[in-house]
Amino acid sequence: MARGKGIIPHWHLSSLKEIDLDMLKSLGVKGMVLDLDNTIVPGTKSEVPPDVKAWIEEAKEKGFKLCIFSNTLRIRRLGKISRETGIDYVRGSFKPRKGGLRKALDFMGVEPEESVMIGDRLLTDIWGGNRMGMWTILVEPLRGGEGTATKIFRHLERFLLRLLAGRELKRGFLRQNK
Numbered sequence: 001m002a003r004g005k006g007i008i009p010h011w012h013l014s015s016l017k018e019i020d021l022d023m024l025k026s027l028g029v030k031g032m033v034l035d036l037d038n039t040i041v042p043g044t045k046s047e048v049p050p051d052v053k054a055w056i057e058e059a060k061e062k063g064f065k066l067c068i069f070s071n072t073l074r075i076r077r078l079g080k081i082s083r084e085t086g087i088d089y090v091r092g093s094f095k096p097r098k099g100g101l102r103k104a105l106d107f108m109g110v111e112p113e114e115s116v117m118i119g120d121r122l123l124t125d126i127w128g129g130n131r132m133g134m135w136t137i138l139v140e141p142l143r144g145g146e147g148t149a150t151k152i153f154r155h156l157e158r159f160l161l162r163l164l165a166g167r168e169l170k171r172g173f174l175r176q177n178k
């Protein structure tokens with residue numbers, strides 16, 4: 001099975017809802033590590049959108065273990081989102097360093113190849129997940145509340161992805177939804 005490489009995700013989807021949970025199951029995925037900002041809440045907000053909540057419930061019903069991974073300094077906000085979603089969180093070293101993700105996998109009791117990293121950033125979420133040997137899913141950021149610096153980084157990242165994915169697509173590594 002082709003694995004993600006560098007900052008190239010295994011899948012690039014528009015939202016969490018697009019994730020084919022049954023397909024992940026068939027690949028042996030048992031645990032999912034979720035990024036916080038712009039993946040389950042828009043920007044730096046604290047409210048989880050209803051469609052994200054619905055997706056989380058569906059994933060739980062299908063038997064997936066979930067874990068929020070963040071290096072945010074706003075612990076109270078992290079705690080609130082954790083309670084709201086019913087998902088535990090792990091805080092750890094700055095992505096893409098592997099230490100924090102290792103903690104998240106140990107917490108769920110799953111191996112890297114049985115897990116998927118889901119996030120909106122290539123240089124942190126996807127690179128970190130790929131380095132760990134996890135499956136990786138890039139989702140488009142939730143709308144609202146994004147700072148200018150993040151926007152600039154995102155444009156750079158997308159440019160890099162287009163540049164690299166063009167090559168990788170030819171070699172058949174990247175699987176895209178559409």
Ligand SMILES: [Mg+2]
Nearest residue numbers: 035037038120
């Ligand atoms: Mg994020």
